[in-house]
Amino acid sequence: MTSTTVADLAPLLETIGRHIGAQHVxxxxxxxxxxxREERGLYDGxxxxxxxxxxxxxxxxxxxACAEAGAPIVPQGGNTxxxxxxxxxGELVVSLARLDKIRQVDPIDMTMTVxxxxxxxTIHNAAEAVGCLFPLHIASQGSCRIGGNLATNAGGTAVLRYGNAKELVLGLEVVLADGRVWNGLKxxxxxxAGYDLKQLFLGTEGTLGIITAAVLKLFPAPAQRTTAFLAVPDPEHALKLxxxxxxxAGDGLTTFELMADFGIETVLKHMPGTVRPFAGRYDWYVLTEFSAPTRAFDLGALMESGLEAAMEAGEVTDAVIAASEAQADALWRLREDMSEAQKHEGGSIKHDVSVPVSKVPEFLARALPAVTxxxxxxxxxxxxxxxxxxxxFNLSQPVGMEKAAxxxxxxxxxxxxxxxxxEMDGSIAAEHGIGRLKAHELAHxxxxxxxxxxxRLKHALxxxxxxxxGKVLEV
Known part of the structure; x- marks a missing residue:
């Protein structure tokens, strides 16, 4: 497709324009x-x-129509x-942005069809309007679109409690490679009743079919939440915590985020309105949150008792518990603004990896000295x-080094x-997908x-x- 021009595709585009409206071509x-334009500036589309x-x-x-013409296509959601x-x-882009309706919200079935x-x-707001929660929360949630979230099996900050995107789906509607529409919106x-066909399209990045709608799981909205920002001695103590x-707290533990000092200082330096949580600096921090759909017990008291015991055990060095929603939001900004803040420190080589939870401290103990x-x-x-x-596992360039180098x-x-x-039985792609960036790494x-x-699956579908x-697989 690299040499294909608009003129080459004129008959195909004219046919499509007659069907969807010329203004949409x-x-x-x-x-x-x-x-x-790609978020990280790595590719020029x-x-x-x-x-x-x-x-x-x-x-x-x-x-x-594209299948008949032999024209490859790339589905696109929010481009995040x-x-x-x-x-x-060089391929045609099929934007799903106009497919933006919420077809049904059912607080009895606890589902939403979108x-x-x-x-x-928009999905978050629709769920809240009926006293429910859709728990997929990621940094780009103001612009990303659910089709892309499902196609990449997005993760986010609440996976600990609710799971990745594919665990939040009951049914799908998918356009297959020949143009037929599979209605699996159960x-x-x-x-x-047979194979769970929706799993073929969740996390496969539009390489097997194009998701056009989904039935999402809803959950009871939290009646209370308690957020704490903690200083910890090291990742090993964070794991004990x-x-x-x-x-x-059991399932009430919704979030547990680990951050190094460099990341926090970068946010404080570059993101206006952020506030230092402690008077001093520490090597490692944890942002954690309890939530519950009931007020039958006091989450704040539960958090306080847990942190008191953790401090006595040496797992926590310092702690602040948010006393209001505004304070909780301020603490969350220290985590949520980290990727954006890194852009101000020059080039960043990023790794989205996972290892067994028990091996996180070992991974950091091995990887940090290896890269430095x-x-x-x-x-x-x-x-x-x-x-x-x-x-x-993001790496910011040395001060004074040329970004391109x-x-x-x-x-x-x-x-x-x-x-x-x-070597640690982990994954090179935890929640961002493979795409083009990691296709060679997956093959390796x-x-x-x-x-x-x-x-075989790719060829069959x-x-x-x-x-x-060229996405996911190098074919």
């Missing part, structure tokens, strides 16, 4: 530019046209992906969802970090039989290889 550079269907039927028409999975490299283009925060909690708090030995002056910025074993070392650091992760590390099975080519 974008070809002018000024109109397509927003669909070609290229496309002959952006297609904006308004229904699953229109998506199916586009896919069928971090591994290039949504980026076109179209793929719904912005995540609202059932129990359904063993996690075990203590989980034993105390490779490049003196390197400034590691590890943080993440330690409660589920997911660490964002640093980014050129990405593959060298991949090998160091991913070798350690693989994945079990050959697993790759063979993935290839997309025999022409036209759905998001």
């Amino acid at each position: 974008l070809t002018a550079p000024g109109d397509t530019a927003a669909y070609l 290229r496309t002959p046209a952006v297609l904006r269907p308004g229904s699953a039927e229109e998506v199916g028409f586009i896919v069928a 992906g971090l591994v290039g999975g949504q980026m076109p490299f 179209e793929a283009g719904c912005i995540l925060d 609202r059932l909690r129990k359904n063993n 996690l075990h203590r708090l989980r034993g105390l 030995a490779e490049l003196p002056g390197l400034r590691p910025c590890p943080f993440g969802h330690v409660g589920d074993g997911n660490i964002h 640093f980014i050129d070392m990405w593959e060298r650091f991949n090998r160091i970090v991913h070798d350690i992760v693989t 590390y994945a079990d050959p039989l697993a790759l063979e099975l993935m290839g 997309d025999p022409l290889g036209l759905l998001n080519p």
Whole structure:
């Protein structure tokens, strides 16, 4: 597709325009530019046209027409992906942004049926309006769209309690590679009638089919929450604290985030309005939260008793418990603004990895000295969802180093970090997906039989290889 032009595709685009409206076939550079900019600036997208269907039927028409013409396509939601999975490299872009309806909210079934283009925060608000909770919370929730969240199996800060995106789905509507629309929008909690087909499309990044709608699980809205920001001696003590708090609160432990001092100082330095939580500085911090759908017991008292015991055991050095929603939000900003703050420190080489929860301290003890030995002056910025074993092992460039020269070392650091992760039976892609960025890494590390099975699935469901080519698998 690299040499295909708008003129080459004129008959196809005209046919599609007659069906979805010519105004929804974008070809002018000024109109397509927003669909070609990638969050991290790693890729420059290229496309002959952006297609904006308004229904699953229109998506199916586009896919069928492209299949007949042999034209590959890239589905795109909010364009917030971090591994290039949504980026076109000459293919047509199918934007799901117009499929943004909430079809049904049922607080009795505790479900919500939404179209793929719904912005995540819109879903949050709709759930809250009926006294429910949709618990997928990620930094881009004001602009990301649920179809992309499901296609990448997004994680976020509440996985510890509620699981990843694929665990929040009961049913799907999917456009297949030949344009047919599979209606699997079941609202059932129990359904063993054959294969669980929805799992083929959750987390597979639009390479097997295009999600156009989903039935989401809702949960009781929290009646209370208690947020604490803690200083801990090291990751080993943080792990002991996690075990203590989980034993105390059970499923009430919703969040447990670990952050290094460099990350916190970066946020305080670059993000206006952020506030230092303690008078002094510490090497490691934890942001934790209890929540409950009832006021039958006092979460604040439970948190206080747990932290008192943790301080006596040496697991916590200092602590602050939010006394209001505003204070809780201020503490959350120290975690949520970290990725944005890093941009101000120059180049950042990012690793989204996971290991068994029990091995998080060992991973950090091995990986931190390994990367700093490779490049003196390197400034590691590890943080993440330690409660589920997911660490964002980000590396900020040494002060004074050229950004381009640093980014050129990405593959060298991949090998160091991913070798350690693989030796520890971990994953090189915890919650961001594989996309284009990690397709080569997956080919390098994945079990050959697993790759063979993935290839068979791809060929069976997309025999022409036209759905998001070059993503996940190097085919």
